[in-house]
Amino acid sequence: MSRLSILRRRPSWWRRLLGGEISILRAGGFVASPYFTPYTLDSSRVDYGLARALYRNTDDRYKLGAGFCRPIINTTAGFMGTPHFTHPDPDADQALEAVFSRWTGKVFRINRNALRDGDVFARILRVAPRFGRGEGDWELRLIPPEWVTPVVDPITGGWQQLIIRYPGVVTDDRGQVIQRYTVTEILTPKTRTIEADSRAPADVQAQNTTEPNPWGFIPVVHFKNEAEETELYGASDLEPVEPFVKAYHDVMLFAVQGSRLFSRPKAKFKLKDVQRFLSDNFSAEEVRSGRLRFADKEIFLLQEGDDAAFITADSGLEGITTLLKFLFFCIVDVSETPEFAFGTAVSSSKASVSEQMVPLARKIRRKRGQFEEPYGELASMFLAMWSTIEGRKLDTYQADIGWEEISPRDDSEVATTVKTLVEGLAQAVESGLMSQDAAAEFLREFVPTMLPWVDPDADDDERRRVTRTMLLLRRLEDGQGLDAAGGSDEDEEL
Known part of the structure; x- marks a missing residue:
């Protein structure tokens, strides 16, 4: 046996130690035998309870360092925003806009939970009217990911069925739990089965049923953060930063405990x-007695x-401060979160706010790109269910998705840049070093509202716009021709 194979099979003690610390946010999954390793999806999941405890800073093992976790998640989720959808059919487009406007709060929670937990299962339901009137309403329900187990078709990669296990409790008059049970719901494209276990009360077991699925598909969308082809579930953004958060807590705890000795000479x-x-x-x-009291001895x-x-003992504050700063910048770099997101008390010594916005904007675009597919699937799923209820037949269930524009640059800097470019390009055109067409195309990269300078196949282009603007300015100077037929006269002159 070679030395390399021995090292691979028997990792050193420090590698085992770091591996156990770094993977603490990842729950154990199936580990195949080293002699027979079939190709299978990794079914290990994020430790959802620990991820939420880090976000809320309720775990005593991370108390002094987990305060960084909430800004890491909220900054990214806040800048991502909510998508908006459009559809060629006017009625379908109106229905999409109305329902997703009402679901705005839950869409924000989808972004936050997916970044924090790694997985979000969003389910569309047609529920009865809340106050007993109307024709029912659409509801978007977020299912805790630890309740959900998808069964994947190994050939197509789609879901054969989705198993949801709802935990239930039976309490006494004082609110004490006396019995726990589980209600299992199995969704397939054709059927929906509800079954409670033997520990459930009789009235709950009486609701066991199997009924046909009216939609023809499973109305649940899986949002996976940092999805991988080889993994069934997503990854939390807190996983890579967790070791540094733990180290920050340990260093801070040591400093606080040592201050009792350092501050009492x-x-x-x-x-x-x-x-x-x-x-x-x-x-x-x-x-x-030998008990000397030094209190109040002046x-x-x-x-x-x-x-x-x-x-007085040396507190070592300088070394501790240096180490805490190093760990802080490690958290900033690994989480891809700018320094200013952690509060104004932190001085941004390495880069200004505008410079830090550039990598943040790239991260937001990457996250939006990862979530576009499940959001598009959610919109298409709603259109399919809506068309079934309304008795409509749409040409397509695919909806176009859009996001709010992210501008990492300061508005004053953009204005200054455009002004400098216009002056330079005008001088280049007047001196004969550049054509007007080339100058307009170059400026178009900095002004998104500009059309191509010349576009013979389109109804309008930038040169026609400039011509109409110049004609209008001349008429304003002369004070003539400002009548209702001005638009047609301009078109004739153009």
């Missing part, structure tokens, strides 16, 4: 006659040649 006496010093400064009872009587001073 000890008295030092250099005496020629100890008995004389004791009799001059303490009572006979204190000297006899004056000590000393003889010639005696000396008194305080002994």
